[in-house]
Amino acid sequence: MTERVKALREITYTKMHGLGNNYIYINQFEEQLPEEKLPQYAIEVSNLYTGIGSDGMILICPSELAEVKMRIFNKDGSEGKNCGNGLRCVAKYAYENGIVSAEKFAIETLGGIVQAEVHLKYDRVDTVTIDMGKPQWTRGSLPMSGESNDKVINESVQFEENVFHMTGVSMGNPHMVMFVDEIEAAPLTTAGPYFTDHEMFPESINVEFVEVVSDKEFHFRVWERGSGITQACGTGACAAVVAGVLNEKTSKGTEVTVHLAGGDLFITWAKDDHVWMTGPAVTITTGVFYSQG
Numbered sequence: 001m002t003e004r005v006k007a008l009r010e011i012t013y014t015k016m017h018g019l020g021n022n023y024i025y026i027n028q029f030e031e032q033l034p035e036e037k038l039p040q041y042a043i044e045v046s047n048l049y050t051g052i053g054s055d056g057m058i059l060i061c062p063s064e065l066a067e068v069k070m071r072i073f074n075k076d077g078s079e080g081k082n083c084g085n086g087l088r089c090v091a092k093y094a095y096e097n098g099i100v101s102a103e104k105f106a107i108e109t110l111g112g113i114v115q116a117e118v119h120l121k122y123d124r125v126d127t128v129t130i131d132m133g134k135p136q137w138t139r140g141s142l143p144m145s146g147e148s149n150d151k152v153i154n155e156s157v158q159f160e161e162n163v164f165h166m167t168g169v170s171m172g173n174p175h176m177v178m179f180v181d182e183i184e185a186a187p188l189t190t191a192g193p194y195f196t197d198h199e200m201f202p203e204s205i206n207v208e209f210v211e212v213v214s215d216k217e218f219h220f221r222v223w224e225r226g227s228g229i230t231q232a233c234g235t236g237a238c239a240a241v242v243a244g245v246l247n248e249k250t251s252k253g254t255e256v257t258v259h260l261a262g263g264d265l266f267i268t269w270a271k272d273d274h275v276w277m278t279g280p281a282v283t284i285t286t287g288v289f290y291s292q293g
């Protein structure tokens with residue numbers, strides 16, 4: 001009994017969400033978790049039945065290149081390079097917990113450095129705008145099999161009896177966007193895992209289905225690598241708008257309202273090539289997690 005109690009590790013966490021895309025956030029300024037155990041902690045906390053329940057785990061860390069650094073681990077323990085909904089929550093956490101004092105600041109990710117601006121309501125951060133930087137859309141940037149400098153725009157791919165058209169976009173992390181006529185009919189639970197783990201994507205990929213209502217309005221559903229269906233994917237919504245421009249469904253400089261399962265994001269691929277994303281960030285609860293590890 002005593003040994004069992006001794007083995008427990010207490011991890012102080014905050015659970016936050018951006019449009020229902022929810023993660024367990026851990027403040028690495030105050031608590032250093034052992035590097036080799038991070039995938040295991042992500043799996044443990046994400047479990048709905050024996051953990052807290054989440055789409056993964058996000059670390060808020062000191063940075064030498066920016067005011068703060070974000071690291072994102074998916075539900076299966078794999079480390080992602082970027083997370084749009086996570087960035088907005090990290091920005092809210094950093095501002096409200098005094099890690100930063102300015103309303104505009106930089107956040108480092110494994111996919112690059114982005115700029116955040118928090119928008120306040122009654123002294124709390126309500127929404128956040130992120131300058132997500134410049135997208136890339138070569139096979140090499142995803143990565144995807146084939147000639148590294150080639151682009152993947154509207155490329156046909158077969159799934160069961162249907163042909164889809166895919167456009168690959170990297171927002172620091174990789175996305176495969178497919179435009180469909182009706183979002184509700186998109187085969188998310190079958191084509192999602194099929195394409196995510198397809199051999200053409202050696203590092204796996206996030207899969208998005210998008211229905212275009214107009215050049216200013218898209219419907220969006222996602223199957224995320226490492227987490228499966230989530231209510232929202234910020235980088236995926238940015239990739240959808242970039243893919244929309246590349247396929248002439250919208251244009252640079254047009255703000256697109258992207259309707260995700262968990263709510264709306266406002267995204268513009270600006271004429272200077274930067275992608276801007278604005279949306280909410282919400283704190284759900286704080287607590288202590290007892291890891292068995």
Ligand SMILES: N[C@@H](CCC[C@H](N)C(=O)O)C(=O)O
Pocket residue numbers: 021072074079080081082083084085086173174206224225226227230232233234235236
């Ligand atoms: N939900 C995120 C993306 C999280 C990481 C992704 N699953 C990956 O492995 O690339 C978002 O809001 O962007």
